[in-house]
Amino acid sequence: MRRKSILITGAAGEVGQALIQQLAAQGADNLLTVDVRPLPAALNGKATHYQADILDKTIFDRLVIDYDITTIYHMAAILSTSGEFNPMAAHSVNVEGTMRLLNLAAEQSDWKREPVKFIFPSSVAVFGMQNLDNKAKHPRPQEWEWNYPITMYGCNKLYGETLGVYFAKHYKQLAETEPTMVDFRCVRYPGLISAFTVPSGGTSDYGPEMLHAAAQGQAYECFVRPDSAIPFMAMPDAITAVIQLAAAPREKLTRQIYNITAFSLSAEEIAARVQAHFPATQISYEPHLKRQRIVDSWPIDMNDDAARRDWGWKPAYDAERSFDEYLVPNIRARYAK
Numbered sequence: 001m002r003r004k005s006i007l008i009t010g011a012a013g014e015v016g017q018a019l020i021q022q023l024a025a026q027g028a029d030n031l032l033t034v035d036v037r038p039l040p041a042a043l044n045g046k047a048t049h050y051q052a053d054i055l056d057k058t059i060f061d062r063l064v065i066d067y068d069i070t071t072i073y074h075m076a077a078i079l080s081t082s083g084e085f086n087p088m089a090a091h092s093v094n095v096e097g098t099m100r101l102l103n104l105a106a107e108q109s110d111w112k113r114e115p116v117k118f119i120f121p122s123s124v125a126v127f128g129m130q131n132l133d134n135k136a137k138h139p140r141p142q143e144w145e146w147n148y149p150i151t152m153y154g155c156n157k158l159y160g161e162t163l164g165v166y167f168a169k170h171y172k173q174l175a176e177t178e179p180t181m182v183d184f185r186c187v188r189y190p191g192l193i194s195a196f197t198v199p200s201g202g203t204s205d206y207g208p209e210m211l212h213a214a215a216q217g218q219a220y221e222c223f224v225r226p227d228s229a230i231p232f233m234a235m236p237d238a239i240t241a242v243i244q245l246a247a248a249p250r251e252k253l254t255r256q257i258y259n260i261t262a263f264s265l266s267a268e269e270i271a272a273r274v275q276a277h278f279p280a281t282q283i284s285y286e287p288h289l290k291r292q293r294i295v296d297s298w299p300i301d302m303n304d305d306a307a308r309r310d311w312g313w314k315p316a317y318d319a320e321r322s323f324d325e326y327l328v329p330n331i332r333a334r335y336a337k
């Protein structure tokens with residue numbers, strides 16, 4: 001008998017690791033994970049891990065023989081800055097990889113005659129504000145506004161969302177009223193900050209990098225201007241959000257794609273919070289033109305009213321609590337070891 005399982009791709013990444021911890025803490029003992037990297041030793045025994053490339057079709061052919069996949073958290077991706085270094089590779093992983101997983105979900109649900117849940121983390125990178133004036137005038141875009149991404153990653157995520165909606169509402173369906181094959185549910189994350197992992201390859205990385213550097217007594221050279229402002233979220237909220245969205249009754253969901261956010265800060269506001277806790281930290285600014293342009297194209301905030309209304313989204317960590325109760329104490333403890 002095939003075992004009912006939850007599949008997590010990109011499991012060795014920042015979000016993947018935190019998601020495994022949380023699902024395992026909630027009692028899930030059926031986690032199946034895939035990543036090109038091994039899982040860190042701290043996650044031993046919490047998941048059955050396959051070290052494999054999502055572009056390798058044979059891995060999924062093998063998995064479906066042994067497992068009945070009920071939910072897919074598709075976290076694997078090449079992030080915004082990395083994607084600009086190698087757009088073709090980003091396109092392969094972010095688009096072809098997503099298509100492969102959506103197709104797996106469709107095949108599984110077709111075979112079982114019941115929908116497979118597909119949880120997709122999209123990003124603030126799908127927005128593309130035209131210039132700083134426009135960014136200031138439209139600080140809190142709705143899901144459908146200003147969808148003009150300027151990175152390969154943002155284009156890929158926007159198309160991934162579109163593919164997800166296609167599979168949810170149109171794939172092999174003669175009418176929208178026919179049952180959903182793939183129960184596609186998507187959050188658009190802002191920049192995420194974890195106390196336990198250090199990011200790489202993203203364009204919001206200056207936030208977490210500043211904190212991790214300060215806790216190690218290092219100076220930090222920030223790659224964007226002090227006034228650069230975008231939305232952020234502490235990792236525990238990012239994990240709560242996808243678990244909560246996966247658990248929401250389908251009939252409550254009025255859409256497939258939801259903006260979610262927690263707080264917005266400029267680089268200098270982050271620096272001030274960091275220096276309040278680590279007063280000796282030296283922070284300087286040396287904007288990197290390409291990364292600055294990307295951050296300038298992202299909105300200051302996102303309108304997440306629909307998520308709040310439909311499935312009760314509410315971040316537990318505002319800026320104050322994120323720094324004072326989650327980030328600073330845990331990052332201090334991490335580097336004190």
Ligand SMILES: NC(=O)c1ccc[n+]([C@@H]2O[C@H](COP(=O)([O-])OP(=O)(O)OC[C@H]3O[C@@H](n4cnc5c(N)ncnc54)[C@H](O)[C@@H]3O)[C@@H](O)[C@H]2O)c1
Nearest residue numbers: 010012013014015035036053054075076077121123189192
């Ligand atoms: N971290 C953020 O600030 C942020 C913001 C918005 C959206 N997101 C989205 O959340 C998801 C998780 O992000 P993260 O911060 O954990 O990123 P991450 O870079 O830490 O993790 C991504 C993981 O995907 C894996 N991966 C990449 N290519 C793969 C492939 N071909 N096959 C198998 N595994 C592959 C990597 O090895 C890595 O472990 C991503 O989809 C990302 O786009 C993240």
